[in-house]
Amino acid sequence: MTAPSVTRVTPTLSWICKDPGRFLMFGMGSGLVRPGPGTWGTLLAWLLWWAGAKAAPDWAIGLFLALAFGYGCWASHRVGRELGVSDHGGMVWDEMVAFWLVLWLSPATLTAQAAAFALFRVFDIIKPSPIRELDARFKNGFGVMLDDLLAAGYALMVMAIGVRLGVIA
Secondary structure, X not given: OOOOOOOXXXXXXXXXXXXXXXXXXXXXXXXXXXXXHHHHHHHHHHHHHHHHHOOOOHHHHHXXXXXXXXXXXXXXXXXXXXXXXXXXXXXXXXXXXXXXXXXXXXXXXXXXXXXXXXXHHHHHHHOOOOHHHHHHHOOOHHHHXXXXXXXXXXXXXXXXXXXHHOOOO
């Protein structure tokens, strides 16, 4: 008996715009930009942060991030199934949510946020241990969201050290 074949979908702007879940998972289209869709999604997250989150109280940001993470677990699993790829590179909601966490917990200066951006992207790309191992183990929506959350944790640790040493202000 052979396994059923998986049909892979090549996402396009018209495909993602047909469904709100796809639209968010693909970062409102930023995940379609090549090269480096994760970087483009993270840049969009940074712009959205500056546009909306600066005035929000901490409790609202924390609640939003928790809901956004939960939504991302569900939606990335669903959209990944539609695509035939569990963690398609164009799905950037995971980068966006994780980077919002980094921005929330980092100093609100442009210099600090630029450092946070660079650190987050480096850790998301190189996936140091145990991120790489967990990314290989969890291939569902939770796994898609988890590796970026861990990359955010690494970025926040380095940011905290930089702030403490006075290198990042």
